[in-house]
Amino acid sequence: MTPASRSNPACSLTRFLIEEQRGGHIGPDLRLLIEVVARACKRISIEVGKGALGGVLGDAGTPGSASINVQGEAQKKLDVIANDVLLEANAWGGHLAGLASEEMDHSMPIPDVYPRGNYLLLFDPLDGSSNIDVNISVGTIFSVLRCPEGVTVPEDEHYLQPGTEQVAAGYCTYGPNTTLVLTIGRGTHAFTLDREIGSFMLTTRGMRIPEETAEFAVNMSNQRHWEPPMQAYVGDLLAGTTGPRGKDFNMRWVASMVADVHRILTRGGIFSYPLDAKCAAKGGKLRLMYEANPMAFLVEQAGGAASTGRGRMLEVQPTGLHQRVPVFLGSRAEVAHAERYHREHDTGRSAAAATG
């Protein structure tokens, strides 16, 4: 980091990345990759901002014949638009060997006609799809891995690397403002889009998640479907000052992971999408490779923790591109509490007794 960017609040993403490159922390290809993703996010932000005026709301496909993605979920028009924007921006290669998306059954190698680079890009082009039509924040999440040595045409199996192997990760929220949050393994930094000049500007260097919290995020409508340790954990949060935790907790649930995680990076909290009876057969609701892992990397780099409830998220060995996992992330001490309930349950001891 040069003295200029440390003292000058008007540091653009471009300048930030050039300084990281000059400092030897990233190479030119990774810098270009992040710039290209950021440019695509600007385009998506413009499309999201058009709302009903741009004809971008509602379902993809034709009336009576919804478009369904590999997850078996109905696609929104913006899911498809955002995916196309990211594909178009990245498919000409140079910096990438291949890419994979929530909206595509399989990964896609960069076409033969273009030069292939050394990185693999995975993304959730539009996160929080259920909020698109109701004008609530949505976002894009991305993760960058190295293409394994000697692989010239990457296939799905080459993406199956644990989250510890990520070289960069980030998300962009499309809300009242558009903010890109990025890590290249040297802290987590927020860049707000200055719409007048069209550049992402560094607005928070080194985000820090408070270790303790009194705020949790979970979809409470699933409560009766949760496993016993999750029932016990949230039961004790709800008991507040009258329960073993001895303090009252507030609850927030946006139902856009990007917005919930952004709140946690800003003021702390715990976000959870646990196993429940509805998603247990699939392993969870959220996807490891392009939702849980990039968010886990960002949260750890901000001093927080990310877990499946039974182990560190970034150490999960992936078995499938669209694999799902239970997710607990945020304030370190609170994630440790949630893990303890699972551990005590699995070993037949009482977490409440241990907490008290």
Ligand SMILES: O=P(O)(O)OC[C@H]1O[C@](O)(COP(=O)(O)O)[C@@H](O)[C@@H]1O
């Ligand atoms: O509607 P639910 O069950 O509360 O689930 C909300 C969760 O699902 C997601 O929308 C899943 O992401 P997609 O919109 O990319 O499928 C998360 O952003 C969010 O945390």
Ligand SMILES: [Mg+2]
């Ligand atoms: Mg998502």
Ligand SMILES: [Mg+2]
């Ligand atoms: Mg999505």
